[in-house]
Amino acid sequence: MAGGRRRGGATTAQQNAGAAPKTGRPKKPVEEPAARGPDVDSLGFQAMDRNVPGLSHVILQKLNMKSYEDYKSAMDGRKSGSDFGIRTYFDMFQKMEDTFKFCAECKKLPDALPDPKSLRRCKRCQNVYYCGVACQRANWPLHKKFCKKLKLVALDRLVEWLIFTGDIPFPTESWTKPARAVEGWEDWFSMQGQLEEKLSTILAGRYMTLLWANAGKPRPEDTELRESVRRLVTDFHSRPLTIGLGLRLFGIDPLAKALTVHVVGASHVETLNTRLTDYDELMKMFPGHWGIEVVMVGVDVVDGPIMRPPLAMPAPRGRVYLSSYKGLYHDFWESHVETKLAARPDLVVGFHPGFHACPDLLAGWLPTLLLLRDYRLPVLFTVYSEQELKSSLQILVELETHIMGFAANPFASLRPEQVYSSPNKAPVYCSSYYIALLGPAAEAMPGAGELEDDDGWQGEEPSAAGAAGDISPGLG
Ligand SMILES: [Zn+2]
Numbered sequence: 001m002a003g004g005r006r007r008g009g010a011t012t013a014q015q016n017a018g019a020a021p022k023t024g025r026p027k028k029p030v031e032e033p034a035a036r037g038p039d040v041d042s043l044g045f046q047a048m049d050r051n052v053p054g055l056s057h058v059i060l061q062k063l064n065m066k067s068y069e070d071y072k073s074a075m076d077g078r079k080s081g082s083d084f085g086i087r088t089y090f091d092m093f094q095k096m097e098d099t100f101k102f103c104a105e106c107k108k109l110p111d112a113l114p115d116p117k118s119l120r121r122c123k124r125c126q127n128v129y130y131c132g133v134a135c136q137r138a139n140w141p142l143h144k145k146f147c148k149k150l151k152l153v154a155l156d157r158l159v160e161w162l163i164f165t166g167d168i169p170f171p172t173e174s175w176t177k178p179a180r181a182v183e184g185w186e187d188w189f190s191m192q193g194q195l196e197e198k199l200s201t202i203l204a205g206r207y208m209t210l211l212w213a214n215a216g217k218p219r220p221e222d223t224e225l226r227e228s229v230r231r232l233v234t235d236f237h238s239r240p241l242t243i244g245l246g247l248r249l250f251g252i253d254p255l256a257k258a259l260t261v262h263v264v265g266a267s268h269v270e271t272l273n274t275r276l277t278d279y280d281e282l283m284k285m286f287p288g289h290w291g292i293e294v295v296m297v298g299v300d301v302v303d304g305p306i307m308r309p310p311l312a313m314p315a316p317r318g319r320v321y322l323s324s325y326k327g328l329y330h331d332f333w334e335s336h337v338e339t340k341l342a343a344r345p346d347l348v349v350g351f352h353p354g355f356h357a358c359p360d361l362l363a364g365w366l367p368t369l370l371l372l373r374d375y376r377l378p379v380l381f382t383v384y385s386e387q388e389l390k391s392s393l394q395i396l397v398e399l400e401t402h403i404m405g406f407a408a409n410p411f412a413s414l415r416p417e418q419v420y421s422s423p424n425k426a427p428v429y430c431s432s433y434y435i436a437l438l439g440p441a442a443e444a445m446p447g448a449g450e451l452e453d454d455d456g457w458q459g460e461e462p463s464a465a466g467a468a469g470d471i472s473p474g475l476g
């Protein structure tokens, strides 16, 4: 749900359903038809059932779906929202919460208990459930490490609904500082005029009131709600700003010409309920830019407003234009880029590609990774955690890709998300780290010999490394 995902109770639950094994996040693409291997969503389902047997069925049932295939076709936009059987706000929030109801210690689902209503929620975090006092006590030594953070997770999960209603994000203006001077969210928030008033407007809004009238939890203090709204604002803008960061790192200047960015391996996470204006913060980031087209490419791209053909012409001046292609990236390349039906990308971005997760996913990604490498396209990938960063880097090194650099992402989402079916783990954050790639390892870098022991940005690199120099690598 973090990132593009989101929007509405049913959606959130579905996205949970798509949680991937390691991070609990809806993941990506599998750049491969299902027939050739399990995709990440079904892997997520399997992982969920390993942790809490039967949980995937509960989720499907709450959404009035019978099988993973149903879920999948809903994701593909072949089933309308009304088919989810949700009639009232209360119903929606209940169903959403129900998908989190299982004993965090013994993993029993409500139906497995003599009295399904005996499942009790932890009073502190209002996030995890227990079948009884014995399980709660047994779980506390572990849960106490995460209880505080899980409280924020549970809060943000509800407040996320305001992205669906349009209350979040608040209206923004052109950046008053150059992009290179904005080092992270603190700087970004400092540029937002009347920030407190804008947050107050959201807190006083009709939907915030409706939310707490139906959520089945007491409305938190305003200070807590403000913090939650701020975290969700970062979550909303994280992807466009990460694209902007990628442009900056590679020294690609939006003020010099119209640009095309491909989001490779896009899925429902990036495309479900995505509006035409969702990446407009890029316009604010680069005032006076020539136009930026962002094309979502992936087999799991969902039908919606942004499902329109990529442009053969440069993007309209001063605008951010979203378009989509449902299919594999190398097919798109052949049918659209080679034939000039779509522009060659100035930058390719992949949010949590997940190719490190298992051999099947890597096999699905391989043609794309090789294409990106051999056409020497500037690529920025993001990952959820340091562990994913390490395993992804290892694969990219094995593929002899030239790694320009990697670091903590200054525009990572600040919204914590729990690993869905095993809550007692450190929460993860969308796009926590980035990896920048350009071409094959040896050739891309004249004079590589003297630099080969260096992990981070290579000091003597051409424009890309120069532009990136001010971002220090997160890992050594
Ligand atoms: Zn229990």
Ligand SMILES: [Zn+2]
Pocket (backbone or CB within 6 Å): 122, 123, 124, 125, 126, 127, 128, 143, 147, 148, 150
């Ligand atoms: Zn707790």
